[in-house]
Amino acid sequence: MEGVLHQVLSGIASGGIYASVALALVMIYQATHHVNFAQGEMATFSTYIALTLINFGLPYWIAFVITVVVSFVIGLLIERILMRPMMDAPVLASVGVFIGLLLIINSCTGWAFDYMIKTFPTPFPGGPVLFSGYVSGHELGATAVTLVVLIAVYLFFRHTKLGLAMRAAAFNPVSSRLVGIRVGWMLALGWGLAAAIGAIAGMMVAPIVYLDPNMMSGILLYSFAGALLGGIDNPLGAVLGGFAVGIIENLAGAYLVGTELKLTVALIIIVSVLVVKPSGLLGRTVLSRV
Amino acid sequence: MPVLLEARGLHAGYGETHVLHGIDFAVEQGGVTALLGANGAGKTTTLRAICGMVRTSGEIRLGDERIDGRATEDIVQRGVAHVPDGRGTFVELTVEENLKLGAYIRRDRDGIARDFDRVFGYFPRLRERFRQQAGTLSGGEQQMLAIARALLLRPRLLLLDEPSFGLAPLIVQEIFAIMHRIRAEEGVSILLVEQNASLALEIAEQAYLLETGRIVISGPAAEIRRDESVRRSYLGY
Numbered sequence: 001m002e003g004v005l006h007q008v009l010s011g012i013a014s015g016g017i018y019a020s021v022a023l024a025l026v027m028i029y030q031a032t033h034h035v036n037f038a039q040g041e042m043a044t045f046s047t048y049i050a051l052t053l054i055n056f057g058l059p060y061w062i063a064f065v066i067t068v069v070v071s072f073v074i075g076l077l078i079e080r081i082l083m084r085p086m087m088d089a090p091v092l093a094s095v096g097v098f099i100g101l102l103l104i105i106n107s108c109t110g111w112a113f114d115y116m117i118k119t120f121p122t123p124f125p126g127g128p129v130l131f132s133g134y135v136s137g138h139e140l141g142a143t144a145v146t147l148v149v150l151i152a153v154y155l156f157f158r159h160t161k162l163g164l165a166m167r168a169a170a171f172n173p174v175s176s177r178l179v180g181i182r183v184g185w186m187l188a189l190g191w192g193l194a195a196a197i198g199a200i201a202g203m204m205v206a207p208i209v210y211l212d213p214n215m216m217s218g219i220l221l222y223s224f225a226g227a228l229l230g231g232i233d234n235p236l237g238a239v240l241g242g243f244a245v246g247i248i249e250n251l252a253g254a255y256l257v258g259t260e261l262k263l264t265v266a267l268i269i270i271v272s273v274l275v276v277k278p279s280g281l282l283g284r285t286v287l288s289r290v
Numbered sequence: 291m292p293v294l295l296e297a298r299g300l301h302a303g304y305g306e307t308h309v310l311h312g313i314d315f316a317v318e319q320g321g322v323t324a325l326l327g328a329n330g331a332g333k334t335t336t337l338r339a340i341c342g343m344v345r346t347s348g349e350i351r352l353g354d355e356r357i358d359g360r361a362t363e364d365i366v367q368r369g370v371a372h373v374p375d376g377r378g379t380f381v382e383l384t385v386e387e388n389l390k391l392g393a394y395i396r397r398d399r400d401g402i403a404r405d406f407d408r409v410f411g412y413f414p415r416l417r418e419r420f421r422q423q424a425g426t427l428s429g430g431e432q433q434m435l436a437i438a439r440a441l442l443l444r445p446r447l448l449l450l451d452e453p454s455f456g457l458a459p460l461i462v463q464e465i466f467a468i469m470h471r472i473r474a475e476e477g478v479s480i481l482l483v484e485q486n487a488s489l490a491l492e493i494a495e496q497a498y499l500l501e502t503g504r505i506v507i508s509g510p511a512a513e514i515r516r517d518e519s520v521r522r523s524y525l526g527y
Binding site for chain 2: 161
């Protein structure tokens with residue numbers, strides 16, 4: 001019994017990380033109806049920027065804020081420069097571009113910052129803290145940060161004019177133009193926000209798994225599974241999905257398939273969700289009268 | 291009557307296809323102008339040309355400004371609300387969200403609130419269905435929603451693309467009755483594209499008839515309505 005509890009708590013802790021990256025994926029999906037496969041690599045790159053600023057001597061939270069802002073701008077620029085010409089391209093072409101972006105950013109990160117594993121500081125008081133030492137201060141802090149970001153994203157999309165405009169632009173760009181929404185800028189904004197969220201996720205993950213250019217590759221898969229499980233168009237779903245995947249991964253790894261097949265569990269989740277209920281547990285199934 | 295919208299020598303098309311072949315027309319300030327014609331005549335293309343949604347050449351003037359060649363969002367900023375064919379509803383969003391988007395470019399909160407009330411006055415059913423997902427509304431209700439959304443812009447010019455399309459005759463009558471009220475109470479100029487010529491000629495002052503991208507008849511709606519030969523050969527009734 002204690003073993004199960006341990007796995008569940010560990011799962012919640014890692015789930016928090018999947019949840020934050022899943023949030024970034026949902027953000028871009030809500031704004032553009034595309035899945036950004038390069039999300040993880042962008043987050044890694046942002047984390048390196050933060051590390052560079054910290055090594056320069058800047059206090060943690062100042063480096064944090066600057067990194068988030070810089071990541072926002074980078075995300076915006078990527079959309080305006082790379083994605084804009086792809087606007088009318090078939091979906092498969094966009095997917096190709098995303099994967100290409102993934103590879104390019106990954107290599108650039110390695111080239112600019114080298115491949116040696118680095119440690120990344122945490123702003124939260126350290127050491128195993130809660131639940132007989134299964135959850136560390138950092139994991140708790142990271143989960144709290146994820147929840148704050150989640151609430152902010154939810155409020156933004158549901159209760160602000162700009163959030164509504166972004167959702168409208170993704171659902172129906174033609175009608176959006178007819179009410180005066182500048183659709184191009186809505187897409188860019190979505191990318192910027194997703195990049196910013198990804199940066200936050202990266203900075204929360206790095207203290208746990210250590211920073212190297214491939215830090216996010218496994219995490220992206222779990223996050224993707226979490227986002228799909230919860231509903232790719234629902235921020236709350238993405239976060240719950242992320243936590244669920246964390247718990248499932250740990251329990252499955254410990255009791256079912258062994259640790260070698262943990263990533264496979266993520267893939268199984270992805271395929272099952274798409275086959276059984278593509279909109280996810282909390283996703284809105286859109287009804288349309290014919 | 292001063293003219294709000296004027297087009298001169300308007301050509302428009304999609305890719306290789308040339309649809310409008312240099313047409314001239316005008317919409318009078320405060321009045322209803324009907325644009326009639328069969329399927330494929332170019333009526334929808336004309337409305338899209340005004341909104342900058344298709345490639346055009348020729349002149350389009352709104353007031354004293356040229357709007358040809360401008361982006362759709364800029365034209366909307368100048369007070370042109372377009373209810374497209376097929377309604378253009380945001381089906382995944384709620385009725386409330388659809389209406390809020392209609393007023394997207396406006397900043398006057400009190401004015402918007404008053405306009406919401408006015409719009410519910412025309413279409414009380416929208417108040418009942420306020421929080422419903424727009425895609426679950428019937429065809430007639432979605433048409434009402436589309437017109438309400440356009441009115442929330444407080445436009446100078448309202449472009450209506452086939453409001454009767456796909457609707458039961460009773461609903462069409464209801465909507466046109468409301469349109470008579472809107473025309474009387476709002477002071478907005480309307481360019482009405484319709485296949486249902488008799489309904490359109492009842493509400494319009496001026497009418498144009500499009501045939502394969504050219505204007506073949508134009509003049510006061512009352513005259514066209516009275517002219518039996520025109521009605522029989524071109525309008526089918």
